Amino acid sequence: MAQLSEKELNSMRRRVVTVANHLVPVISSSNCESIVLSNASMNDSYHRIHGEVPTHDVVWRIAFDESGKEFTDIIYEKAVDEGIAKITINRPERRNAFRPQTVKELIRAFNDARDDSSVGVVILTGKGTKAFCSGGDQALRTTDGYADYENFGRLNVLDLQVQIRRLPKPVIAMDACMLVYSSFIMGYAVGGGHVLHMVCDLTIAADNAIFGQTGPKVGSFDAGYGSSIMSRLVGPKKAREMWFLARFYNAAEAEKMGLVNTVVPLENLERETIKWCREILRNSPTAIRVLKSALNAVDDGHAGLQALGGDATLIFYGTEEGNEGKTAYVDRRRPDFSKFPRRP
């Protein structure tokens, strides 16, 4: 066999490292232990230049909305010197069930996170160790939705779902739910709370999270995103199973179904979620923005095209060609587009 030159050997080594870099660390559903990437796979030029994702603890500070109003049903925080916002549903005594007020506050916080250009990723989670969110507060259900301080009902969580879907920054559901109950452990992202995590871009689940729809058991259903996005995530047959039987699924089953991105031990949940945030924040915000709208576009019809089209306009405004049109208008002269190529 012909001897390989040193150059060929180096080239082969580089190819092996490149392939290794595309291997994703596997989380075993049974024991949820991370299989750590070998050092070799981190020895490429990207990692040499960028180094490891930092693992230091986040320092959170309480945030307010643009009018400085205090929140009652949620906790809104931003990481000091990092582009991460965290929104926590704060009704642990109701398993973080939401009422209209909760949803109004969530909408204000998400609006703020969208408008704050220092924020690049938003985490949505639930307070305490027992639930991410158990959906609409059934004690406040009326004949026309959910009512707290008003004389009419609302289904305003539907507006929140749309807001998360269209937010031009990734939203990560952090399912930190754990309930130590006698000798077994469980936690809940169910009903409208389950829909909220599905609408988020990514879901990182604790190993003891529990997922499911309850609607048909309590005389309710989400025939909007709760059905269509679920069908996309888990496939039409599983979606029917989830809705018709209204069973609960553990984190390993949810991962297998494609409902969540990864499952980690509860004690690592926030650390892992922050790591994902930091990895995202290293990347081009515009690339991520356009990718989010592109990934949604085909399912979102006119609204999806509008978001993707808006991103194209946003980028075009930053070009010399786009600027020539505006400048000519302001200067009251004819625009000269002749210098711009008509690309193949």
Ligand SMILES: CC(C)(COP(=O)(O)OP(=O)(O)OC[C@H]1O[C@@H](n2cnc3c(N)ncnc32)[C@H](O)[C@@H]1OP(=O)(O)O)[C@@H](O)C(=O)NCCC(=O)NCCSC(=O)c1cc(O)c2ccccc2c1O
């Ligand atoms: C989540 C549970 C499985 C947890 O069970 P567990 O045994 O651990 O705890 P308890 O059941 O004892 O609950 C403790 C405490 O919390 C109260 N609580 C829990 N969830 C809710 C809730 N959703 N609403 C009101 N209160 C809740 C519970 O009553 C206890 O209070 P105490 O005073 O007794 O201590 C279990 O709690 C559970 O199954 N919860 C109900 C889940 C559910 O059915 N959610 C509603 C589904 S429908 C929905 O969410 C919905 C909302 C919308 O806005 C829509 C809009 C448009 C279309 C569809 C919508 C929709 O379907």
